[in-house]
Amino acid sequence: MPSVPADVPAIRSALLGWYDVHARTLVWRAPPGSRGRPDPYRVWLSEVMLQQTTTPHATPYFLKFTERWPTVSDLAAAEDADVMAAWAGLGYYARARNLLACARAVAGGHGGVFPDTEAGLLALPGVGAYTAAAVAGIAFGEAANVVDGNVERVMARLFAVETPVPTARPELRALAGSLVRDERPGDWAQALMDLGATVCRPKSPLCGDCPLTTWCAGYAGGQPERYPLKLKKAERPRRSGVAWVLRDEQGRVALVRRPDKGLLGGMLGLPTSDWSAAPDTIPPVDADWREAGFVEHVFTHFSLTLDVRTGEGTGDFVWTPVEQALGALPTVFRKALERGLGAFSG
Structure with missing residues (x-):
């Protein structure tokens, strides 16, 4: 492993x-430098939402959740269906199920107060090593090692990890x-x-704006963008399916509740x-089904082509109702x- 420079205090400063x-x-x-600690609930909620989701996309969801459920106990008392509907569009829906499990554990087993140590947080359902470290460091001032993809990239370049x-x-x-x-751990x-x-962005890093170039081995070698090195990804499998857009005489859309376990559970x-x-x-x-075209969607482990029929x-x-359905459905649906509605209107 590359050696750690002796001037860690200078890097930190x-x-x-x-x-x-x-x-x-x-x-x-x-x-x-704030003296007051951030609300652990807000830190935890934001970190869960930001997993596999960009900050601009997560922000309106965070605001909606904290307005509707301002405390972890409020969230714990919510109906599963309401939380899943509010989560629709954020993707990786296992996070929403884990969110509820954790909120209910905090409300029921800890009196609505988050554990204030990394070890205590890690014992909560649905809380992994990264989230536990982030909440411990940011909300409780514990000297926790918080490592996400951004931090991995900074380390890979700072130490030119091969x-x-x-x-x-x-x-x-x-x-x-x-x-x-x-x-100042948080x-x-x-x-x-x-x-x-x-x-220190994935592409075109702004090294001229970086406070760490003095110590950065990737920058010194002239190829910071080379890091982190990555193994070649296997090609994503492709699957297909049919989505049925069925409407009744009132113009409402037929939806189903997917099983609790599995994709989009x-x-x-x-x-x-x-x-x-x-x-x-x-x-x-049985209905007079008509072809409405195809939609494409990419999940983590496979690509999907859906044949839409109306x-x-x-x-x-x-x-x-259509507007309610559009607001409650995961992105793929x-x-x-939307494809099916276009066929109806056409």
């Missing part, structure tokens, strides 16, 4: 000084940990994340075939519904 001036203003964040990710992750985590100190964690998000969706190389195309009810009829479904 440079980055924290930069953060004091250039910290992003985020709705869930306390300003740099091991490709994901193999390098333990090494990158250890390097990040070597820079953690008791002083600001330190957020400073590293901000540096990676705004300056617990969410409302359109009636659909299985998603596979050779899906079953038997419709959910019809009018009745049946045992969750009949939902919203795309299919």
